[in-house]
């Protein structure tokens with residue numbers, strides 16, 4: 001396992017709290033816990049988080065989660081409770097930076113907290129890399145879009161983040177609206193995706209759980225592009241045209 005330092009675990013937790021996890025409060029307003037949960041398929045990812053957090057903090061054991069309606073077993077969860085001094089210190093830090101006084105989730109005001117490792121975990125939690133086969137008379141190709149789905153952050157704070165990521169890391173995210181509010185930050189251009197992946201390459205190579213390989217699989221087909229980026233093909237798709245991470249057949253592109 002690629003072990004994270006305590007500082008890196010903090011970055012992981014910031015990424016998770018921007019993504020799928022949330023800091024839960026009691027009705028009285030007191031902090032209760034941070035919960036981490038994933039579908040069955042992503043058990044490998046949940047276990048990785050659990051092992052990293054356990055090195056420095058005291059999470060409760062992993063338990064099974066059931067679908068609220070059907071009561072079927074749907075995934076796994078664990079919680080980090082606000083019940084001892086190390087847990088309290090980290091939860092207070094996250095709460096201070098990622099929630100406002102009305103208990104709403106926010107992007108940190110101090111954007112220097114958004115490091116490449118934070119972005120990596122945020123993307124693992126809430127990111128997507130979609131791939132669609134486009135058939136044309138003369139050549140077929142795969143259209144891709146990368147994005148991170150955002151929670152209810154203010155448009156102003158999202159635009160500030162986009163600017164920051166552009167200036168600090170040359171990342172070219174664009175805002176994408178859902179209705180009249182920004183719902184995603186996205187990139188459509190392969191070169192931009194590669195700038196992003198280059199920034200987090202060490203983590204892609206060493207941490208990415210198998211169930212999430214598709215988020216980094218660009219399946220560039222060198223035969224059609226005249227370029228090669230095999231390091232961002234997580235399966236053998238750039239040779240075969242078949243993306244095992246997504247279970248999709250793009251061989252008509254070759």
Ligand SMILES: [Zn+2]
Nearest residue numbers: 217235243245
């Ligand atoms: Zn693949």
